[in-house]
Amino acid sequence: MDRAVDEALLRTLTPTVIGILGRRGADFAAAEDAVQEALVEAVRVWPGDPPRDAKGWLVTVAWRKYLDAVRADTSRRRREVLVEEEPAPGPAEVVDDTLxxxxxxxxPSLSPASAVALTLRAVGGLTTRQIAQAYLVPEATMAQRISRAKRTVAGVRFDRHGDVGTVLRVLYLVFNEGYSGDVDLAAEAIRLTRQLAASTDSEEVAGLLALMLLHHARRPARTRTDGSLVPLAEQDRGRWDTTLIAEGVELLQAALARDRLGEFQAQAxxxxxxxxxxxxxxxxxVQIVEWYDELVRLTGSAVARLNRAVAVGEADGPRAGLAALAELDPALPRHTAVAAYLHERDGDPVTAARLYxxxxxxxxxxxxxxHLVRQAARLNALLRG
Amino acid sequence: MAKYLLLKHYRGAPAAVNDVAMDQWTPEEVSAHMQYMDDFAKRLEGTGEFVDGQALRPEGMWVRSDGEGRPPVTDGPFAETKDLIAGWMIIDVEDQDRAIELAGQLSAAPGAGGRPIHEWLEVRPVFGEPPTVTE
Structure with a gap:
């Protein structure tokens, strides 16, 4: 091999090429398949014979793959009629393909898991195998999830805008619930959100991007070398990425200045x-509590209320935190962990150890x-003296 | 090669030799235990004997069908007396002796006082595939 294929470039071009095939009349499912095949071919061919115009190459090869598939398809006639009947997109209808x-x-007709998988493949340009590895499921399972998702959206028109909130929730899931594998899903979510921010003018897109950058900045300090978690208060702040923080803060300030607050801006x-x-x-x-108040007002989210109780505990003392906690459903995830923390701060290690x-x-x-077992162990060791 | 399922129990197994609840260990002992478990799985990946493994959360319930058109019946969370599986690992090894050897190593994970737990693990052979040549 002369050189490695520029995978990042391939992935950036993926949605553009799908969009171009779409404008030429291909439906989404067929265009997406054709582009995946072209990507596979690029990985095979490019090392020995790199193209001068990567995008042009991909469009040509993907279009040929698409035509091959149409010809092979027994429903070819039906499709061709469909293509002819489709009105030619005029200048007024030209919307950013990637968007x-x-x-x-x-x-919204897709389940969150399906939307995540489809986004990573069609917008992110990841292979089914990479997505499957990232979510710890067999490749065949992920392939089925993606093809079902494509069938679900088959009837959706390609040129219509939806609610940007649904897109943000999917990107947030990729960032927040991405697991391991070859691909760094948090970084991928940031790349996709950055790309989205470049083609939209929305405070909440900027807010989500800021939120991701600010959390990503803490990543080097969040785990020890043995993989154990380091709570925020104990993190070595010298290891936070100040460049990412500066970018996040700047994005957030610009978004907030437009005075259209949303949940992601508040979280950021x-x-x-x-x-x-x-x-x-x-x-x-004190200011953090105020932002949690905003967040609760915007979302009514139980998780936000729980985090607010922690913040109240820090701002007004553990008793106030416990009082805020008492108003919440004890069945909430992490409710007991928060109670343990507040009781420890309140000087009651016996209760805290039991709750941990x-x-x-x-x-x-x-x-x-x-982490919680270690907290319990730490207090019990202390109590034994 | 033959596959074996190694089962670790929260409850229901005979008592371990070094039987102390984990929250009564020191934090360093907890860390040493986690490290041992990680290293064990990594070592088996290295020898080509690791297939899969997961830790299970302690909650759960029984579920059964209640007939067509009716929602399934659930019973639970599990009663405190019930045998409760904590996690599993599938290994693919030469023979049963090797499976027992590995289960023994896993059972020796360090616990309270840094001493091996010597906990009881359940070792179950997995049914194999029928051979192509049968005579």
């Missing part, structure tokens, strides 16, 4: 206040479970 794909892949504002504190003690908890052990039993993932 259309975002809306299609996050269509909270993250920015944490980023702003040089030590955990310098954190402006309880919380470990209902932890949603192994990293949190281990």
């Amino acid at each position: 259309q794909l975002y809306f299609l892949c996050a269509h 504002a909270i993250a920015a206040l944490h980023a702003d504190a040089r030590t955990a003690e310098e954190t402006d908890w 052990a309880d919380a470990a039993r209902s932890a949603p993932n192994v990293a949190e479970r281990d």
Whole structure:
């Protein structure tokens, strides 16, 4: 091989090429298949024979793959009629191709998991195998999920805008619930959100991008070398990425200045206040509580109320935090962990140790479970003296 | 090669030799235990014997069909007395001796006081595939 294929370039071009095939009359499912085949061919051919015009090459090869598929298809006549009947897109209807794909892949008729998979493939240009590895499922399972998703949106018109909120929720899921594998899903979510921000003018898109950047900035400090979690208060803030923080804060300020607050801007504002504190003690908890109030007002979310109780505990003392917590449903995920934390701050290690052990039993993932067990162990060791 | 399922129990297995609840260990002992489990799985990947493994959350319930057109019946969460599986690992090994050897190593994960737990693990052979040549 002369050189490695520029995978990042391939992935950036994916939605554009799907869009071009779409404008030439291909339906989404067929265009997306053809482009995936062209990507596979690019990975095979480019190392020995790199094209001068990567996009032109992909369009040519994908279009040929599409025509091959149409010819092979027994329903060819039907499709050709369909293509002819489709009105030619006039200048007024030309919308950013990539943007259309975002809306299609996050269509409300899709389940969140399907929307995530389809977005990563059609907009992100990832292979089915990469997506399957990232979500720890067999490749055949992921392939089925994607083809079902494509059937679901088959009837959706390619050129219509949807609600940007649905797209943001999908991108947030990719960022927040991405697991491991070859592909860094958090970085991928940031790339896709950046791309979206470049083609839309929405405060909430900017808010989500800011939120992601501010959280991504903390990543080097969030886990120890053995994989265990480091709570925010104990993180080495010197390891936070100041470039990402600066970019996030700037994006957020510009968005907030437009005075159209949304949930992602509010969450980003909270993250920015944490980023702003040089030590955990310098954190402006009073302002954080105010932002949680906004967030609760905007979303009514139980998770936001729970986090608010933690913030109240820091701003007004653990008793106030426990009082805020008492108003919430004890069955909420992490309710017990928050109670344990507040009781410890309130000087009651016996109750705290018991609650940490309880919380470990209902932890949603192994990293949190281990963290909570260690907290219980730490207090019990202390109590034994 | 033969596949074996190694089962670890939260409850229901005979008592371990070093039987102390994990929240009574020191945080360092907890970390050492986690590290041992990670290393064990990595070592088996290295020898080509690891297939899969997951830890299970302690909650759960029984479910059965209640007939067509009716929602399934659920019973649970599990009663405190019930045998409760904590996690599983599937290994693909030469023979049963190797499966037992590996289960023994896993059972020796360090616990309270840094001493091996010597917990009981359940080892179950998985049905194999029928051979192509039968005579």
